[in-house]
Amino acid sequence: MQTPTTQHRVVGVLLAAGQGSRYGMPKVLAHRGAWLRSAVAALRGGGCSRVIVVLGAADTAVPDGAEAVYAPDWREGVGASLRAGLAAASGDPDADYAAVHLVDLPDVHADAVARVIAAAAATESGLARAFYGAGPGHPVVLARGHWAAVSRTATGDLGALPYLREHPGLVRRVDCDDLATGVDRDTR
Structure with a gap:
């Protein structure tokens, strides 16, 4: 892998295709889109020059500064959303x-x-992957050289986890518990 410089471009991939069955509605629509706007702002403000929002169960307008990509097989789980997002990011040669x-x-x-x-x-x-206390969380940052392999192993609701588990010595743990809880909201 090439050591990055400030000239490297980061694309945000926001996974928002799920049905939110435990939540009772697609989370992309939660709080009248506030979670969607907050997540896009986090990616843009954190250094992403482009943000791809992966949709599936719900079709909604995305905030300015983001673009929507549809994951046709979103019902398969977060792995399908991740594959769709990385495929869209792969189309960006920069x-x-x-x-x-x-x-x-x-x-x-x-x-x-x-x-x-x-x-x-x-x-x-x-x-690199965010950690909140002892637990792994998001965001997860992947250099382009890993995208194809991550996509091949992303199945069900595991997303990039199989690939990250297969290469534990390569993943930098980034403590972020001083910044957030990192707890995903599964119920209202």
Whole structure:
């Protein structure tokens, strides 16, 4: 992997395609779109020059500064959303990193995104993941060289987890519990 510089471009990939069955509605629509707006702002403010919002169960307008991509197989789980988002990011020849984030993390803001991007930029592997206390969370930053392999292993509701577990020595742990709880909201 190439060591990144400030000239590298980061694309935000916001996973927001789910039905939100435990929540009772698609979370992309939660609080009249406030979670969506907050997550897009976190990615943009954290250093992403482009933000891709992956939709599925609900079709909604995305905030200015973001673009929508539809995951036709969203019912398969977050893995399908991640594959759709990385495929869209791959179409950008200038994209070097993807910062993967979830729509149901309303207390994760730009400072956490920026911290994880900086950590990925400081590693040879280009892989970094936010941790909140002892638990892993989001965002997860992936250098472009990992996208194809992550997409091949992203199934069900595991997303990038199989790939990250397969390469634990390459993933930089980034403590962010001083910035947010990182707890996803599964119920109202």
